[in-house]
Amino acid sequence: MCLAVPGKILEITEGDELLKTAKVSFGGAVKDINISFVPEAKVGDYVLAHVGFALNIIDEEEAKKTFDYLKQMGDIG
Amino acid sequence: MKHLDEYRDSEKAKLILDAIHKKVTKKWNIMEICGGQTHSIVKYGIDELLPNEINLIHGPGCPVCVTPIEKIDKAIEIASNPNVIFCSFGDMLRVPGSKTDLLKIKAMGFDVRIVYSPVDAVNIAKQNPEKEIVFFAVGFETTAPPNAQAVFLAYQMGIKNFSVLVSHVLVPPAIKAILDSKNNRVQGFLAAGHVCTVMGFKEYEEIAEKYKIPIVVTGFEPLDILQGIYMCVSQLEEGRSEVENQYARVVTKDGNTKAQKIMYEIFEITDRKWRGIGEIKESGFKLKEKYNEYDAELKFGIVNYSVEESGECISGLILQGIKKPVDCSVFGAKCTPEHPLGATMVSSEGACSAYYLYKEKKL
Numbered sequence: 154m155c156l157a158v159p160g161k162i163l164e165i166t167e168g169d170e171l172l173k174t175a176k177v178s179f180g181g182a183v184k185d186i187n188i189s190f191v192p193e194a195k196v197g198d199y200v201l202a203h204v205g206f207a208l209n210i211i212d213e214e215e216a217k218k219t220f221d222y223l224k225q226m227g228d229i230g
Numbered sequence: 231m232k233h234l235d236e237y238r239d240s241e242k243a244k245l246i247l248d249a250i251h252k253k254v255t256k257k258w259n260i261m262e263i264c265g266g267q268t269h270s271i272v273k274y275g276i277d278e279l280l281p282n283e284i285n286l287i288h289g290p291g292c293p294v295c296v297t298p299i300e301k302i303d304k305a306i307e308i309a310s311n312p313n314v315i316f317c318s319f320g321d322m323l324r325v326p327g328s329k330t331d332l333l334k335i336k337a338m339g340f341d342v343r344i345v346y347s348p349v350d351a352v353n354i355a356k357q358n359p360e361k362e363i364v365f366f367a368v369g370f371e372t373t374a375p376p377n378a379q380a381v382f383l384a385y386q387m388g389i390k391n392f393s394v395l396v397s398h399v400l401v402p403p404a405i406k407a408i409l410d411s412k413n414n415r416v417q418g419f420l421a422a423g424h425v426c427t428v429m430g431f432k433e434y435e436e437i438a439e440k441y442k443i444p445i446v447v448t449g450f451e452p453l454d455i456l457q458g459i460y461m462c463v464s465q466l467e468e469g470r471s472e473v474e475n476q477y478a479r480v481v482t483k484d485g486n487t488k489a490q491k492i493m494y495e496i497f498e499i500t501d502r503k504w505r506g507i508g509e510i511k512e513s514g515f516k517l518k519e520k521y522n523e524y525d526a527e528l529k530f531g532i533v534n535y536s537v538e539e540s541g542e543c544i545s546g547l548i549l550q551g552i553k554k555p556v557d558c559s560v561f562g563a564k565c566t567p568e569h570p571l572g573a574t575m576v577s578s579e580g581a582c583s584a585y586y587l588y589k590e591k592k593l
Contacts, residue, residue, distance in 0.1 A: 154577065157427070172383075192488075199232065201480050204348065219454075
């Protein structure tokens with residue numbers, strides 16, 4: 154139920170504040186997603202979408218850190 | 231797909247599994263809160279790859295499973311009104327009420343619709359001014375802001391033929407209830423990553439400190455879950471009890487404050503009954519009085535209701551982590567996803583359904 158899926162913003166439709174919407178691609182399937190909770194989102198950003206709303210922008214730096222952590226783990230192992 | 235596929239890499243999974251095997255020296259019971267995590271764990275067989283010392287207990291984080299039977303019956307009563315278009319997320323339709331379910335009501339010809347977003351229900355209300363549109367607002371903190379936004383939009387646009395049947399639940403009070411239970415066996419938690427995307431993790435720090443228990447905010451892909459388990463086991467082995475954040479690519483300490491703002495504009499905290507568990511103090515949301523005209527229970531006059539649960543289903547014990555699905559005498563025989571006796575068999579995130587889908591052949 155709390156399923157949320159990452160998708161890439163292709164285009165932003167400047168709607169009213171509460172209805173600010175973007176076209177978001179989920180591996181090629183494009184859906185209109187409300188981005189009013191992340192109004193700073195830009196074209197090219199990946200957002201985490203849940204029931205038609207972007208809950209947050211995916212932080213690329215933090216995503217990289219996950220793999221740095223894993224690399225470290227491999228080095229120790 | 232970026233931000234998904236790379237977290238399903240089996241070579242990297244082996245690295246973390248090796249590290250977990252090296253780290254663990256004692257027996258530990260770790261609970262993953264969220265049903266989405268349970269689904270991943272069972273689907274990818276993570277529970278079977280872990281050292282025998284680690285026992286994963288499946289938590290109550292499935293809103294479909296914990297929505298009380300009274301709310302399902304209320305939904306059915308409202309949906310059985312010919313002037314109503316009843317809108318819901320798809321997985322609520324097969325949840326058994328005391329006599330029937332929403333899907334059977336739909337099959338009888340009543341207008342029950344599956345929507346992708348709560349805003350779709352507001353749009354249906356705009357397009358059908360002669361009908362009453364009711365949206366079944368269920369979910370944890372992840373879903374509360376979108377549902378709140380739908381109510382706020384209807385309010386702003388002056389839409390009067392829209393209302394919501396609210397059954398929202400909150401994670402931290404459930405964690406406290408589990409820890410306060412005399413049957414508790416949980417020694418560490420994987421907190422639900424998407425709930426924390428909205429809420430952040432400040433409220434978990436107080437729990438970690440009070441109960442001296444490690445809590446790791448964890449994502450949903452196999453590498454996320456394995457890393458979350460590694461971080462939790464490391465804390466347990468080292469005698470630490472902190473809140474750590476495995477899912478930092480979307481979770482910050484404060485969460486999404488814009489989403490929280492709209493949520494608290496529309497909802498306030500209330501006591502809430504959890505199916506199979508019972509009432510937990512201050513564990514849910516209800517509409518604020520200002521938005522009473524959007525309360526479907528008031529609009530349709532069905533506030534008081536009490537229903538008995540069937541005795542055969544042990545989903546309450548499963549939701550509390552006391553029993554596993556395979557401990558149930560009717561699991562996989564009388565109770566299947568096609569004919570569920572309890573909610574944990576309905577939702578794909580319910581522990582029973584996940585076990586049935588991915589473990590059946592091995593039983």
